[in-house]
Amino acid sequence: MAGGEKNGRPVNFWPGWYAMLTYVAMVAALWCIFVYAPTEKAQGIVQRIFYFHVSSAMTMFVAFFAVFVASIIYLWKHADWWDQTAMSAAELGVLFCTLVLITGPIWGRPIWGVWWTWDPTLTLTLVLWLIYVAYLMLRADATDPRRARFAAILGIVGFIDVPLIRWSIEKWRNLHPDPVIVQSGGTTGLPPAMMLTFLVSLTAFLLLFVFLLRQRMAIARRRHELEVLRYKVDEALFG
Amino acid sequence: MKNFWYLFSAYTIIWTALWAYVVYLSQANRALKQDIEALRAQLDNVIAANDASKEGGV
Numbered sequence: 512m513a514g515g516e517k518n519g520r521p522v523n524f525w526p527g528w529y530a531m532l533t534y535v536a537m538v539a540a541l542w543c544i545f546v547y548a549p550t551e552k553a554q555g556i557v558q559r560i561f562y563f564h565v566s567s568a569m570t571m572f573v574a575f576f577a578v579f580v581a582s583i584i585y586l587w588k589h590a591d592w593w594d595q596t597a598m599s600a601a602e603l604g605v606l607f608c609t610l611v612l613i614t615g616p617i618w619g620r621p622i623w624g625v626w627w628t629w630d631p632t633l634t635l636t637l638v639l640w641l642i643y644v645a646y647l648m649l650r651a652d653a654t655d656p657r658r659a660r661f662a663a664i665l666g667i668v669g670f671i672d673v674p675l676i677r678w679s680i681e682k683w684r685n686l687h688p689d690p691v692i693v694q695s696g697g698t699t700g701l702p703p704a705m706m707l708t709f710l711v712s713l714t715a716f717l718l719l720f721v722f723l724l725r726q727r728m729a730i731a732r733r734r735h736e737l738e739v740l741r742y743k744v745d746e747a748l749f750g
Numbered sequence: 751m752k753n754f755w756y757l758f759s760a761y762t763i764i765w766t767a768l769w770a771y772v773v774y775l776s777q778a779n780r781a782l783k784q785d786i787e788a789l790r791a792q793l794d795n796v797i798a799a800n801d802a803s804k805e806g807g808v
Contacts, residue, residue, distance in 0.1 A: 557753040560760045567764070606771055610764055617760040621753045719768070726775045733782040740789040747796040 533722050536715035540566075543708040551705075560618040562709055565692070566716040567610040568636075572673055573720060574604030575643065582666035585659070591735060594659045597666055598650050599727035601643050603720060608640045631679040632687040635672055642669035654738060 544562045551558035581597035584590075615633065616626040627633065646669065649662045680690055691700035692709065699706060 555752055557756050563764055613763055614760045617756050621756050730778050744793050
């Protein structure tokens with residue numbers, strides 16, 4: 512039972528089987544990456560960064576899409592649950608975006624010969640990271656509803672950068688490689704073993720994202736509960 | 751094994767970051783749970799003391 516309540520108190524907020532499933536998926540992903548997948552001829556072993564780099568990027572897009580949807584619903588319904596969802600997803604989006612921004616240069620250095628270049632895709636990804644770091648700074652004071660509304664607007668507007676990144680990979684080419692997973696015409700540039708490895712990695716990352724999101728939301732819910740309890744104690748003490 | 755250290759660094763950073771975040775979430779959850787339990791106990795005590803003083807006053 513996930514997120515259940517017993518006598519008004521939260522109990523075991525995530526089932527053990529889900530954590531085990533995520534763990535097994537991660538181990539399977541690592542086995543596929545380092546044992547099963549063939550070594551790419553042109554780039555060598557460093558190409559294996561691709562599996563976690565692209566999985567992190569796609570998980571980041573899912574996280575920021577969750578911020579976008581939850582922020583719209585929060586502005587519409589004014590329910591705390593949606594604000595907590597948006598804030599938790601934003602934190603995870605920043606985490607995965609950070610991983611993308613770190614693993615990208617580590618992969619790029621031996622291939623491109625530079626750690627960083629102001630390529631449109633890289634620059635737009637950095638801008639996306641800055642937008643959602645600003646969002647988290649705005650939400651640092653979790654009790655102010657005005658800040659929550661401004662953050663929700665930033666969460667919605669900031670999402671515009673996501674389709675721009677996708678567009679820049681396809682049309683605004685510079686150093687960043689062409690899309691290989693799904694190319695124009697619906698074909699793929701990956702051999703079957705690499706495609707399977709990528710899909711296992713992506714599944715593991717998405718399972719991890721949902722697991723972390725529920726944990727982060729439990730923290731947001733407990734912080735809110737703590738504020739309510741503090742208010743009740745003050746009221747009982749001082750009237 | 752050309753470029754091995756780039757591959758090693760990338761995966762080490764990913765796993766360290768994810769592990770650190772899971773530990774942070776787990777510790778924050780545990781600390782909040784303890785604070786909530788303590789406040790609940792404090793609230794029960796204050797309410798019981800208020801009730802007792804009301805009964806004593808009657």
